[in-house]
Amino acid sequence: MDRGGMDRGRRGRGRRGRGDRVEDKDVCLSRRLSFALRHGANQMGLHMNPDGFIFVEELLAHAQFRSFSLEDVERVVATNDKQRFKLRPCPEDGQLQIRANQGHSVQVCDLELKAIQSGSPDCPMEGVHGSYLHHWPSIRSQGLSRMNRTHIHLATGLPGEGGVISGMRTNCDLAIYIDVPKALSDGIQFFWSENGVLLTPGDSEGKLLPKYFSRALRLRPTQSLLPLE
Structure with missing residues (x-):
């Protein structure tokens, strides 16, 4: 050779x-x-x-x-x-x-966020938060937390669906769907970022409680994880 x-x-x-x-x-x-x-x-x-x-x-x-x-x-x-x-x-x-455009842990006074009103044309019925299956037991019992960031990030669908480009990592294997109108009716604020990410500071403790979950899916393969019991 x-x-x-x-x-x-x-x-x-x-x-x-x-x-x-x-x-x-x-x-x-x-x-x-x-x-x-x-x-x-x-x-x-x-x-x-x-x-x-x-x-x-x-x-x-x-x-x-x-x-x-x-x-x-x-x-x-x-x-x-x-x-x-x-x-x-x-x-x-x-x-x-x-x-x-979003994702800050430092306080930014004016990110040009657009507030969402209940019943407005731009109010989505659901937002979806991407996470990982090993977090599901904690999320199922305690809800989602904004952690050290100023907002919890939500997409309007899974990556690639209907032009969704941002709002969750593509390697997430857990999708938690949020009933946005229900949360709005309880006084929780939601905003649109400039690049189409749905943002919420959560409640007074920075959380979205499980009562606002409309469904949860394990991804790859897709399987429903609800009901929560």
């Missing part, structure tokens, strides 16, 4: 193209943006406006982002399948700013 040919073959199989490197770079940038814009701006020394925006120039000057360019940021924002981020020129001076 041609040993040199074998070595060349191994090197060929291990070689990665430019597209793979760009994809890995974009994944890394997206994760760093998510952390900075949702959770870590203050501890990173970045100035976040009350509406959640940070100047891109300041962001790229930070040590965590110096290996990225404005072009990288613009590409990640434009191609992100869940539309997590928003770019805009600052209304005051035109400098480019960026923020996360």
